[in-house]
Amino acid sequence: MIRMYEKQSAFTARQVLAVIIALILMSAFLPSRAVVAEDEPFIEIEDIEWDENAFVILDDPIYFMGDEDMEVPVITSAGKTNVKVNGVKSKNKLVKYTIPEMLLILDPNFLDMMVEAEKYIGYPYVYGGSNPETSFDCSGFVCWVLNQSGVYKTRRLGAQGLYSLCTDIPREEARPGDLVFFEKTMGSDVKGITHVGIYVGNNMMIHAGDPIGFADLKNAQWAKKIYAFGRLPID
Numbered sequence: 572m573i574r575m576y577e578k579q580s581a582f583t584a585r586q587v588l589a590v591i592i593a594l595i596l597m598s599a600f601l602p603s604r605a606v607v608a609e610d611e612p613f614i615e616i617e618d619i620e621w622d623e624n625a626f627v628i629l630d631d632p633i634y635f636m637g638d639e640d641m642e643v644p645v646i647t648s649a650g651k652t653n654v655k656v657n658g659v660k661s662k663n664k665l666v667k668y669t670i671p672e673m674l675l676i677l678d679p680n681f682l683d684m685m686v687e688a689e690k691y692i693g694y695p696y697v698y699g700g701s702n703p704e705t706s707f708d709c710s711g712f713v714c715w716v717l718n719q720s721g722v723y724k725t726r727r728l729g730a731q732g733l734y735s736l737c738t739d740i741p742r743e744e745a746r747p748g749d750l751v752f753f754e755k756t757m758g759s760d761v762k763g764i765t766h767v768g769i770y771v772g773n774n775m776m777i778h779a780g781d782p783i784g785f786a787d788l789k790n791a792q793w794a795k796k797i798y799a800f801g802r803l804p805i806d
Contacts, residue, residue: 646670646685653782654693656706661695661782668785674747674772680805681748683720684769688712688777696781701727709766712779713750716769722748723803730767737801745800747772751788754798764798 647669653661675682694706701711710730717723725736734752745751753766768778774788786793 643672643675643682644686644689645672646675646689648692648784651693651784654695656695656697656704659695659697659706661693663781665693665782666785666787668775670747670771671773678746678748680720680722681771684716684722684748685771685777687720688716688769691783692777694779694783696779696783700779707779707783709768709779712783713767713769717803723805730764733767734764734799734801737803740800740802742797742800745770748805750801750803751776752798752801753793753796755796766796770800 647667648665649667649669651665653665670685675685691703691707691712694703696708697706698708699705699711700707702715707715710728710733713733714725714727717725725733728736730752733750737750740749747770749770751768751770752764753768754764755761756766766778768776768786770776770788771785775785776788776793777783777785780786788794788797
């Protein structure tokens with residue numbers, strides 16, 4: 572009987588010791604977890620302020636390939652002037668605009684296009700023009716930029732022809748490098764697509780106006796004439 576009592580006492584003592592050790596371990600672990608929780612506040616997704624002009628498609632891997640350490644050229648019309656080509660000089664003032672560096676980092680194809688396009692900022696609009704020696708019209712400029720940047724190879728096409736190569740994109744999903752098409756830019760009597768530019772984000776485009784340069788798509792001159800946004804099948 573005495574031996575049985577001794578065995579029960581020893582067993583109980585081991586149980587008590589195990590509980591004490593468990594409590595000590597828990598007391599050491601729980602405060603550190605609480606500190607971590609306090610250091611990592613939870614953020615409700617509804618509390619984030621989104622920029623409605625920053626159209627980034629979250630399921631598109633191209634927007635996660637940027638290298639923040641890469642050297643990115645400044646693509647801007649600042650400091651540029653109108654250029655005379657074969658005696659022809661553009662008549663209107665350049666719109667001052669600089670493409671945000673992050674947009675160039677996020678898409679190498681867009682960067683390549685803008686490096687080429689910037690070379691001709693200030694050039695005059697020349698109907699039928701399709702190269703730097705003659706200057707450009709709208710579709711001539713876009714085709715030249717696409718071909719020379721290596722982003723997309725195409726023969727010389729008009730605005731309607733370029734549109735036929737594209738997939739229609741809702742305006743809210745447009746991203747830099749897409750094309751933007753217009754109607755009625757040559758008068759209400761001219762039917763179909765009559766103008767094309769390259770969308771550069773933030774409701775801006777670069778196109779062969781007079782001069783070649785940036786334009787604000789919110790400006791009534793363009794806003795009321797937008798026909799569609801289009802995306803080329805670029806790999």
